[in-house]
Amino acid sequence: MSTPSSGTAAPALEAEQLRLAYGDHVVFSDLDLEIARGSVTTLIGANGSGKSTLLKAFGRLLAPASGRVRLYGSPLRGQSARQIARQMAILPQKPLTPQATRVRELVSRGRHPHQSLLRTWRQSDTLAVNEALGVTGLSDLAERDAASLSGGQLQRAWIAVVLAQEAPVLLLDEPTTFLDLSHQLEVLRIVRRINRERGTTITMVLHDLSLAARFSDRLVAVHDGRVVADGDPWSVLTPRVLRSAFALDASVVADPQTSTPLVVPHELSS
Numbered sequence: 001m002s003t004p005s006s007g008t009a010a011p012a013l014e015a016e017q018l019r020l021a022y023g024d025h026v027v028f029s030d031l032d033l034e035i036a037r038g039s040v041t042t043l044i045g046a047n048g049s050g051k052s053t054l055l056k057a058f059g060r061l062l063a064p065a066s067g068r069v070r071l072y073g074s075p076l077r078g079q080s081a082r083q084i085a086r087q088m089a090i091l092p093q094k095p096l097t098p099q100a101t102r103v104r105e106l107v108s109r110g111r112h113p114h115q116s117l118l119r120t121w122r123q124s125d126t127l128a129v130n131e132a133l134g135v136t137g138l139s140d141l142a143e144r145d146a147a148s149l150s151g152g153q154l155q156r157a158w159i160a161v162v163l164a165q166e167a168p169v170l171l172l173d174e175p176t177t178f179l180d181l182s183h184q185l186e187v188l189r190i191v192r193r194i195n196r197e198r199g200t201t202i203t204m205v206l207h208d209l210s211l212a213a214r215f216s217d218r219l220v221a222v223h224d225g226r227v228v229a230d231g232d233p234w235s236v237l238t239p240r241v242l243r244s245a246f247a248l249d250a251s252v253v254a255d256p257q258t259s260t261p262l263v264v265p266h267e268l269s270s
């Protein structure tokens with residue numbers, strides 16, 4: 001894994017006075033947020049609250065109207081795509097699966113940032129791909145056409161693509177969408193393991209609040225273009241925050257097994 005060369009004391013990611021907009025539709029007007037190295041941070045918020053927009057700005061898929069994003073202390077603007085891709089891997093909310101592509105080929109795309117005109121495929125690339133296939137439990141499916149995978153397998157294949165990139169920062173937008181509960185758990189366990197074993201900094205978006213609480217060090221709740229709560233899962237998942245950010249009446253109880261907060265919704269507020 002590459003070691004970031006600059007700003008060794010800087011957070012993995014920093015948003016500074018960030019203004020994010022689509023034309024004249026402003027989603028965030030002045031956002032400051034830091035993502036600590038080695039942490040798992042999950043953005044939560046209602047549909048349309050701006051979670052993907054923020055993740056896209058962190059991943060330089062969306063240019064800020066003003067303000068800046070720093071990666072290990074260096075502004076994203078001015079860095080080459082390859083430079084960024086060696087440090088940060090992004091799984092978008094709706095990745096497009098290419099036609100007629102074997103799983104191994106798809107996962108190999110994660111190695112592109114490590115190639116150049118002078119630096120073609122090496123054994124280290126094969127090792128990284130094999131490792132990513134192994135961690136996601138896809139070794140036996142490596143020669144299958146990606147289009148033939150089940151939803152859960154395909155989602156794991158996309159996780160494998162970003163793992164093969166061996167970037168120290170991962171951005172995952174709803175990595176568990178369309179998965180049944182046991183496959184959601186499986187993906188999140190992989191994410192947690194990567195964080196623990198490699199020290200990978202992970203920022204993701206999840207819809208399931210109880211799973212977000214269980215697998216994250218920190219939750220950041222966004223609503224109406226602002227961060228309305230930010231901290232450890234117990235401090236963020238309070239009935240008050242759930243009411244303001246999600247218009248949800250809910251109790252929050254301790255998971256008997258993990259002691260993390262479980263959100264028990266009652267009914268929608270009118």
Ligand SMILES: Nc1ncnc2c1ncn2[C@@H]1O[C@H](COP(=O)(O)OP(=O)(O)O)[C@@H](O)[C@H]1O
Nearest residue numbers: 022025027045046047048049050051052053054
């Ligand atoms: N490409 C786009 N063009 C215009 N508006 C967009 C675009 N993407 C998102 N938006 C709008 O920005 C707001 C935030 O969207 P998004 O970040 O996707 O929310 P979330 O991921 O929290 O559901 C919404 O009002 C959405 O309609």
Ligand SMILES: [Mg+2]
Nearest residue numbers: 051052053093
């Ligand atoms: Mg989204």
